[in-house]
Amino acid sequence: MDIINKKEISGIQILRGLASLAVVLCHASFALTAYPALSGFLMNGQLGIHIFFFISGYIVIYSLLKNKYSVKYFFHFLAKRSIRIDPMYILTIFLTLASFWVFSFFPTFKGKAIPFIFQQFAAHLIYIVPFTKWPFYNHVFWTLCIEFQFYILIGTLYFVVNKWPFKAIFIIAFSLCCFINVPNSYYLLINYAPIFAMGIALIEYQMTKKNIYAICFIVCGILTYLHFDLLTLALILASAAVVVLNKKKYLILIFFGNISYSLYLIHPLVLxxxxxxxxxxxxxxxxxxxxxxxxxxxxxxxxxxxxxxxIEKPSIKLSKKIKISS
Known part of the structure; x- marks a missing residue:
């Protein structure tokens, strides 16, 4: 089962590093008023979010397959993910609230303090902001809500039947959800379903060598193109190529991959x-x-x-102690 080598996983880290840097440069580029062409190019860095979603589809399924996950361990899986991502996320929430409160005392600050409303705070803690009337404290938090939706979907449904016909149908049906027209879909998992699904199909093909998953990958790629555009599809295909074809460890990119989650969350406050x-x-x-x-x-x-x-390294170490299989 465990046929994915460390070089291929290092490809995931390389993608994480590149995606996080792209997002930072995208947000920093708004100040490049003297360089409109460069600013316009760097703003494409927002597509780094799509790379993160592809990576999640790939690596979450890889981890669950490797550990022979079953649905009865769903809450173990959720606890494992929570311990991994929540400490840094919650710290960023408090830093955001505290920072805007402090800045509100400066006359030159154009913003204002974020009022503490318990319902809004609670909605952030349990990742349900898109389903409420409350705005995000920090706009980068929206992707974590989508990731959490993905964890619930995969943890509860994908492994109900651990057979390839069910999984193939699931992957295609999940991808097709992107065409469901619902309010606020930008912040919902279904809008990005084919991108996640391409990651799922790729890792399933690598681990089983069943051609049905290659077909699923192609179908999901077509749906990604139809729902988004050719640039998004090209980006995901390039990301898949990095995962499959990478033969080297580029230490600087591995470094950025390691810090990518912290970099993604904290960079708006640093800016x-x-x-x-x-x-x-x-x-x-x-x-x-x-x-x-x-x-x-x-x-x-x-x-x-x-x-x-x-924060992150201790969280990662602690999360590894939780078992998601017998």
Whole structure:
């Protein structure tokens, strides 16, 4: 069963690193008013989110197959994922609330404090913000809600029947959900179903060598193109190629892959702080937008590594102690 080697898993880490850097550069690029062409190019970094979704489809199924998961261990699986992702997420929630409260006391700050409303706070903690009237404290949190929806779907339904006909039908049916027209679908799993499904189909094919999963991968790719566009499909196909064909460990990209979750969550606050500090104490730097961009990237990486070391690594170590199979 365990035929996926470490080089292929390192491909996943490379993708995580590239995707997280793309998202950071996308958000930082809004300040590049003097370089509209570069800004427009970097804004495509938002597609890094689609890479994250493809990775989740691949790696979650890989982990469950490897551990011979069954549905009776659903709450173990959920606890394992919660211990892995919640500490950094909850810390970022508190840092966001605290930061906006502090900034509200500065006359030059154009925003305002985020009021503490228990229902909104609770909705964040259990990842149901898209199903409520409350906005996200930090817009990057929306992808975590989709990931959590994916965990529930896979943990409860995908392994109900551990046979290839059921799984193949599930993959295709899941992909087709992207065409269901419902309110607020941008923040719902079904909108990104074919991207997740491409990751599922790929790992199933690699681990079983059944051609039906290759067919599922192709069908899901067609649905990704129809629902999104050719660029999105090309990006996912390129990501799949990295996973399958990668033969090397690029240490710098593995490093970015390791800190990608912390980098994704914390970089909006780093950008916010740096923007305020630059405007207040180093206004002359605002004319050197590329230098400011590099500062933002470097500081985001440094802070992300600190949080990875202090928060994520202990969380990962603890989550590994939870078994999801007999």
């Amino acid at each position: 916010l702080y740096l923007n305020g500090i630059t405007r207040r104490f180093l206004p002359h730097l605002l004319s050197y937008q590329l230098i400011v961009l590099m500062m933002q990237l470097i500081f985001s990486i440094a802070v992300a590594y600190l949080f990875y070391f202090l």
